[in-house]
Amino acid sequence: MTATAFCLHALGSSSEEFALLRSELAGDLDLVGIDLPGFGRSPASAGTTVEEMAVAVERAIGASGATEWALVGHSMGGKVATVVADRTLSGANGLFGLRAVVLLAASPLAPEPMAEERRESMLAWAEHGRIRPDHAAEFVDANTASTLPPDRHEMAVHDAERTDPRAWRDWLLRGSREDWSADAEPNPAPALVLAGAEDGDLDADAQRRLTMPHWPAAELHVVDGAAHLLPWERPVEVAAVVREFWSRRVAPSPVVPADTARVLASPRVSARTRGVLAVRALPDDPATEPRALTARQLDTLRAVARVVVPQPGPQQVDLALRLDAQLAAGQGDGWRADGMLTDADAYRAALDVLAPIADSGDLPAALEDAAAGRLRSDGPLDAGQLRTWFEDAGVDLVKQWLAHPATMSDIDYDGFANGGDGVRKQGFQLLGAGQREAWEPEGTAR
Template sequence: MLQRLDNPPRPVLFYLHALGSSRRAIEAVGARLEAEFEVVGIDLPGFGDAPAALGLSVAEMVAHVAGAIRAHGATRWLLAGHSMGGKVATLVAARALAGDAGLFGLAGIVLLAGSPPSPEPMDEARRERMLGWASAGPLDPAAAREFIDGNVGAALDPRHEALATRDLLRTTREAWLAWLERGSREDWSAEAGRLDLPALVLAGGEDGDLGPDGQRRVNGPVYPRARFEVLEGAGHLLPLERPAEVAEAILRFWRREAGAGPRIPTDFARLIASDRVSARSRAILARRALADDPDYRPKALTTAQLDTLRAVAARTVPQDMGGAAIDLAARVEAGLASGKGDGWRLAALPPDVEAYRAALDGLADFGALGEAEQDARLAALVAGTFEPAAGGLSAAQMQGWFADARTDLVRQWLAHPATMARIGFDGFANGGDGPRKQGFERLAAGEREGWEPAMEGVR
């Protein structure tokens, strides 16, 4: 049975640590998040409790993290990467949005002084100094002391300093050298591409190469929706230096943006993640499931026209999505801006963008009307009797445009995985990427396959 939407499981925050650190670095932040998140730290190979034999290359670290997420089974999750872990997090996010099996449900990413997918900017003299610390074996206490002092804006709390020191001293020499000599220098920009998902990028005001300016330069192009925040006075070890501020920033980000979209029932999300769904279909659904940008700026319409379209959408396609709604108007507007239509238009109408602009200008007062007046206006549009005072379209053209607009809005609503779960549609699960497609066997009305989620729990 599907997970009821009125009592969903907590989302999961997967944390990937920095060079010389471990999963324990997130503990102070996690203690402040536990009411809303399950926080899962993952040791990267050669750090913490993870053996170096798991693989020290960037590719092997990405595979290790993806395997841990699959094994957990999370269906609604954030990915947080600190410094070195930021590069790994970006590549895992790229795989999730590309439709890799078992990785469905990524809602957003948090970078804490994150290393980019491109070569990490690093002063070469400092790199050589750090390499020298491990030339004959693991780091010693003097090297750990110098590393910590060079990466904080102010002295750490004694507990956090002890944790950082312990992690540095048990870091394997092989893992330390592998990152500095190879991993930090590798360019994975092509594999990452542009990741259009909710992103929070935190930087310490006193950090060096990966500080505020560096973050905007190297991670800004990867994340067009990135929200940049600066922790003034902090250095590079953000989870240990400013755990309360990091936790508060993550909660704001989740509540306002990454977690603001409609929830997808757990069993339905697991079906999408399964091998019954092709990678291409899963990638499409993964991107559709992302929360809408609360700061979306229209590209084909004016802000006033988009506001009018939102008012029309609210009355035309009412939503009850468990406390969150899809911004159907913004999604239609994005389609108009991209030039990707449905392949046809009424001969009596101008091209789609022109038709939308003219029609919405003709409905400019719609958002200010009461619900009864709005419904009367929509009824007149359907009947072909509404003659706009402005906008340049006739009553018949407004009727044709509204027929098109209704189709566009409903198409966006039906395309969302939360809507598919609500109406019980799982036709996308007709076979994965293997040579033999599972398909459907029980096709009679009222019958369901044994693997299909039951719909009784959906509101």
């Protein structure tokens, strides 16, 4: 099943700007454009602040029923997409299933850089009503590296002309100036940030300074021969970058089944629990540098994980990478056996012993020896300590596997849905063996 990408357009545009990208990405992603209030066919009465636009988008995503989805935000839509993504991963907006974010010449959470002279000029265009055709053409031409082909130019100009003057002015006077950065936590979702090589205010330098710090798992790509209107200017090139990013960075990770995702998005699950599980469901990036281990130690831990917790199929959780993050954060169980090294040091020492064994292909037998207390080394851990470490490592790896909501679905666990944030907690009514409530997903038969 193809994932859905909800696309949020730029100022003076509409969902029509994604028509070419939609054709290019057909079969890889199903692009669904959303007209923000006051643009395209959407009335401004729905509200034109960033908050109101974000709520409109959240309602559209919820109404769609999508359970595996991405956000694509262009310029103004990039700011809105970031707010929606942040609220999704906190669990606050009741949505679940976000896989990644693509930002095209995005307006940042902080106030958007814009010369005041240009702002005043653009405001004057809508002072007495809708934007005139000559001003609309001036706006499009000023935001492209070269003149668009006639059909694209005509549509882009038409979008600017039909923009509600209130929405145009509200973005320039307020929305672009709103500062959402002060309280925004870094967002761990995979993010692809694109910038036109000939953009003015929102070029690659601006994206590095204003956008990238919010996305620790982001990649920046510069589109040559383009300025600000990337979907109109370079749809083939943009689609190619998005396709490669999705296939490499997102597609190899497990997807939470639709029935379980719908329960997670329901009032039966608290916002805090939904947010925790939304972050756990994000794709791993195998290219991430380890934080507690060396690169070789991490590769050895991956080999150990394949023996201890074999995962069938091509979509797998990177248990070793998640365990490395646990070690770096000091989030163990809080105790260790008498005489044992700290968790991180014990992992480093044990993995150094196992690395040459893993290279030779004899790891399963060596792990059996470790479990029996027969594995010896010249390092800081004796055979008994290696056995203790391997017991802890097995527990840690299994915990990381079970913590993923796709695994919870696979083992038919839905205990997280015991009540939401309301006064009355729904709980479970049917507690007998083999009994299943009407709302429970079917899970996987065992």
